Each structure stands twice: as C-alpha cells, then as structure tokens.
Amino acid sequence: MEDSAQDFILLKKHVEQLLKIQCSNYKEDYIKRRFLSRMRSTNSSTYAEYLRYLKGHPQETEPLRNALTINVTEFFRDKEVWDEVKNVILPALFAQKKRISIWCAGSSTGEEPYTLAILLHDALVNHKDWSGVITATDIDEVVLAKAKAGVFEEKAIQKLPTVQVQRHFTKRPDGLYEVKPHLKELIRFRPHDLMSGVPPARYVDLITCRNVTIYFTEKQKDDLARMFHSALVADGYYVMGKTEYLGRQVEDLFVAKNATQKVFMKRDKAAPPKTP
Ligand SMILES: C[S@@+](CC[C@H](N)C(=O)[O-])C[C@H]1O[C@@H](n2cnc3c(N)ncnc32)[C@H](O)[C@@H]1O
Numbered sequence: 001m002e003d004s005a006q007d008f009i010l011l012k013k014h015v016e017q018l019l020k021i022q023c024s025n026y027k028e029d030y031i032k033r034r035f036l037s038r039m040r041s042t043n044s045s046t047y048a049e050y051l052r053y054l055k056g057h058p059q060e061t062e063p064l065r066n067a068l069t070i071n072v073t074e075f076f077r078d079k080e081v082w083d084e085v086k087n088v089i090l091p092a093l094f095a096q097k098k099r100i101s102i103w104c105a106g107s108s109t110g111e112e113p114y115t116l117a118i119l120l121h122d123a124l125v126n127h128k129d130w131s132g133v134i135t136a137t138d139i140d141e142v143v144l145a146k147a148k149a150g151v152f153e154e155k156a157i158q159k160l161p162t163v164q165v166q167r168h169f170t171k172r173p174d175g176l177y178e179v180k181p182h183l184k185e186l187i188r189f190r191p192h193d194l195m196s197g198v199p200p201a202r203y204v205d206l207i208t209c210r211n212v213t214i215y216f217t218e219k220q221k222d223d224l225a226r227m228f229h230s231a232l233v234a235d236g237y238y239v240m241g242k243t244e245y246l247g248r249q250v251e252d253l254f255v256a257k258n259a260t261q262k263v264f265m266k267r268d269k270a271a272p273p274k275t276p
Helices: 003-019 029-040 047-056 058-068 080-098 112-126 139-151 162-167 220-231
Strands: 099-105 133-140 169-171 177-178 187-191 204-209 232-240 254-258 261-266
Touching: 003 029, 003 047, 003 058, 029 047, 047 058, 058 177, 058 261, 080 112, 080 232, 080 254, 080 261, 099 112, 112 133, 112 162, 112 187, 133 139, 139 204, 139 261, 162 169, 204 220, 220 232
Parallel strands: 099 133, 099 204, 133 187, 204 232
Antiparallel strands: 169 177, 232 261, 254 261
16 A cells, blocks of 8 residues: 555544544545645645644644535525625625626635625616626635536525525426526636735625635735735725634724624725724
C-alpha cells in the first residue's frame, strides 16, 4: 500500500475518533477534498503532516468539523434574511439604477444563487427596463458543476411553495427537478478562491457570503471584508451568515442596516472617530 494511502487511513481513523463521525458515511473523494482544503489552510503538505498538526493543535478540531460539513446549504436558508433582500435591498438598489450586479460568494451546490435568482426574477418581471446578473463563485469545482447543472432532488425543493416550484423548476422523467432557463440565464458560475485577494467582479451592488468564513482565521476574515468593501459600489450591501461577524479591525468599513439578519452597507467615507 502506498504511504499516502496508509496515511489517509490513519488520518481518517483519528478524525472519526476525534469528531465522533463516521467518515464512511461520506464518499472517499469528498473526505479527501475536505482534508485537502484544511491541509492547504494549515500549510500541511501530506496527510501525515496534517495528522501531526491536528494532534498538536486542538483549535483545528472545529475548522475540520466545519470543513467536513462544508457544502451544506438549502434554498431560502434563514428565510428572514431573504425577506430582507426581497423587501428592502432589491427595492433600494432598483430605486438607484436599472441594472444591478450581485455576487454570491461560496455558492456551494447552487441553492443560494438560485434563491437570489428567484427574487431577482420576481423583481424584473414587472419592470421590463430592469436587469441584473448574479456571479456565483466557489472554490470547489465539483459543487460548482452541480450548481451550474441546476438539478435537484425533490427533498431539496420540498419546502418551497408549490407555485414557486411550478414557476421555476421542471420535473424531469427521472423525478429530479431542473431549474428553468429563465433563472439559469441570470447566473454566471465561476471558480474562485476567496483567499486569493482578488474579487471576480467589481462594482457589485450586493454581495452575499454566508456560512463560508466560519473556519477562516481572524486575519483571513478581515482580508475578506476588505476585499468585499473594494468590490462593492458606494452604498452596496454585504450579507453575512447568521453566526458570522465583522472583526474589530474592519467593522468601520460597513454600517449595520439590519444587525439581526447580518445585513451591512458599505461605508464609503472615513468613519467618524470612535467615542471612548
Ligand atoms: C456551508 S457552504 C455555504 C453555502 C451557502 N452560502 C449557504 O449559506 O447555504 C460553504 C461553501 O463555501 C465554499 N468555500 C470554502 N472556502 C472557500 C474559499 N476559500 N473560497 C471560495 N469558496 C469557499 C465551500 O466550498 C462551500 O461550498
């Protein structure tokens, strides 16, 4: 047996004991991709090196746990935030301009960008002179390909109202549900690493980056917030995941518009000095 194959088995056994999860519940290829993502983040070049790192750094346990559940997503995840996008953010943006640009960062298997596409489509339907584009990006090209195909199992769409399913999905003979072209046409899927420091689009009006940074270091999170700030237009919006937060170093770059739903607006001018 190759060394690396044996090291992979040793790492998997250790992870199973540490996290009390059954790696065999997942496809081996998936587990390997998740390990590789943590190996990159911890500068470990082999499974053996990562195993040593994991044993010596208890703070790596949670990032690894999150990495293994990393692609989890759903349509209209945290419904209230999408009500905010629909009722507040999109109307505010279209009050200023007729064409808007949205960046869905960490789009996983597509449920979030298609959620945005449903809301955008509904806004465009009654305004023929309005338009918009969604750039959906992810570091993981496997989930990106799935997202681009836009084919979902019934359980993925079962919480959607029937009228929405009928309007936006086609039930295929194999029982799967495919997103209709009018939604697919609104989205450009692109591979992109959020740690690259370079945004895939500029002059963006709305960025959603939800449930992605949970295992980033504080510095990586701050760098990301600065990159989002640079990619947004003045008064552009940034929507984070419910459990995510802006670090002290970067919180002045944004104004909280809805703190509960983690909706922020780019602060364009220098922030006023903080009162003690
Ligand atoms: C838990 S999913 C979140 C999906 C969706 N945003 C949501 O909230 O339902 C996190 C996604 O972030 C992606 N991701 C993780 N690190 C990334 C990075 N450095 N650059 C781009 N995407 C990344 C993962 O591949 C995964 O698809």
